[in-house]
Amino acid sequence: MGYRVVVAGATGNVGREMLNILAERQFPVDEIAVLASRRSLGTEVTFGDKTLKTKDLDTFDFTGWDIALFAIGSDATKKYAPKAASEGCIVIDNSSLYRYDPDVPLIVPEVNPEAIMDYSKKNIIANPNCSTAQMVVALKPLHDRTPIKRVVVSTYQAVSGAGKEGADELWDQTKSIYNPVDDKPAKKFTKQIAFNVIPHIDSFMEDGTTKEEWKMMVETKKIVDPSIKVTATCVRVPVFVGHCEAINIEFEDFLDEDEARDILRQAPGVMVIDKREDGGYVSPIECVGEYATFISRIRQDSTIDNGLNMWCVSDNLRKGAALNAVQIAETLGTRVLKKG
Ligand SMILES: NC(=O)c1ccc[n+]([C@@H]2O[C@H](COP(=O)([O-])OP(=O)(O)OC[C@H]3O[C@@H](n4cnc5c(N)ncnc54)[C@H](OP(=O)(O)O)[C@@H]3O)[C@@H](O)[C@H]2O)c1
Numbered sequence: 001m002g003y004r005v006v007v008a009g010a011t012g013n014v015g016r017e018m019l020n021i022l023a024e025r026q027f028p029v030d031e032i033a034v035l036a037s038r039r040s041l042g043t044e045v046t047f048g049d050k051t052l053k054t055k056d057l058d059t060f061d062f063t064g065w066d067i068a069l070f071a072i073g074s075d076a077t078k079k080y081a082p083k084a085a086s087e088g089c090i091v092i093d094n095s096s097l098y099r100y101d102p103d104v105p106l107i108v109p110e111v112n113p114e115a116i117m118d119y120s121k122k123n124i125i126a127n128p129n130c131s132t133a134q135m136v137v138a139l140k141p142l143h144d145r146t147p148i149k150r151v152v153v154s155t156y157q158a159v160s161g162a163g164k165e166g167a168d169e170l171w172d173q174t175k176s177i178y179n180p181v182d183d184k185p186a187k188k189f190t191k192q193i194a195f196n197v198i199p200h201i202d203s204f205m206e207d208g209t210t211k212e213e214w215k216m217m218v219e220t221k222k223i224v225d226p227s228i229k230v231t232a233t234c235v236r237v238p239v240f241v242g243h244c245e246a247i248n249i250e251f252e253d254f255l256d257e258d259e260a261r262d263i264l265r266q267a268p269g270v271m272v273i274d275k276r277e278d279g280g281y282v283s284p285i286e287c288v289g290e291y292a293t294f295i296s297r298i299r300q301d302s303t304i305d306n307g308l309n310m311w312c313v314s315d316n317l318r319k320g321a322a323l324n325a326v327q328i329a330e331t332l333g334t335r336v337l338k339k340g
């Protein structure tokens with residue numbers, strides 16, 4: 001016997017990818033419901049070799065459904081996640097709404113799977129921010145070897161992280177630059193994204209940090225260790241899929257770059273591609289459709305006592321969202337629900 005699974009936001013970037021990954025990983029699904037807003041009622045989406053029609057989330061009854069994977073943004077989540085949870089369905093949510101709630105576990109299964117047991121406090125589990133998820137997969141095995149004191153990270157984030165409207169804006173704007181009569185001014189992003197980079201993701205906070213940067217700091221503490229200090233600069237780049245991060249780590253004790261490379265080679269969810277030659281590293285194009293978080297350019301930082309630098313690349317729609325959500329569902333299955 002398998003699970004009755006709901007995918008809410010099934011017409012979106014993350015929702016479609018969750019359906020692909022549930023099928024690819026042969027998650028034990030007995031029945032699946034695909035939901036979106038009323039405006040896309042009946043839209044066809046693919047699940048394995050099946051074509052399914054979306055239903056209206058607003059009128060859906062979650063009673064008798066085991067797991068709901070949500071990817072609908074914080075506003076709609078606020079309305080529908082408590083309803084689903086109170087109807088007995090466990091929600092795995094991709095929005096930021098519940099990530100900082102002490103009664104909601106925030107999980108990256110390679111890092112803190114044991115936190116899953118706290119799901120029952122609200123019947124809700126949170127999925128981290130895309131840039132946090134890939135970073136903590138790389139930090140945790142190194143932190144287990146010698147504690148991390150501080151992380152300085154700069155991100156290069158793909159437009160699909162801003163939903164399907166973000167991806168459409170890069171596509172349309174790029175075309176319009178070759179055909180200037182069809183002007184496409186910035187709408188989803190704050191400046192032109194085609195042939196440009198924008199050092200601003202999510203809203204500004206009082207101290208000048210952006211919310212995206214704050215999320216990386218707070219979520220790393222919740223998932224890995226509250227003692228790790230993180231400072232981030234998050235940048236949107238004209239790439240469709242695949243987030244990159246230049247990560248500088250300061251450890252309590254010396255960690256040799258070769259040992260770090262070996263630790264990361266053994267780490268779950270990590271793939272090390274690190275040759276010191278032309279092309280001997282991963283760029284976003286190569287990570288699309290992959291499960292792994294790729295680590296390249298591992299090298300000592302000789303400007304501090306115990307420092308390392310690395311380059312981290314992952315498919316933001318997969319490890320950064322849909323894959324991690326499905327891995328949480330798998331963890332819930334094996335540790336708690338035990339069906340299938
Ligand atoms: N993209 C990423 O890399 C990423 C990473 C981590 C987390 N997330 C989070 O995942 C969520 C979804 O992101 P996305 O990139 O998939 O966005 P998206 O491509 O814009 O898709 C949004 C989805 O939510 C649905 N939706 C929106 N408002 C709704 C409502 N009131 N009722 C029912 N359905 C509604 C949309 O349905 P319609 O088609 O009917 O409008 C669509 O299916 C967001 O919370 C985002 O922050 C995204």
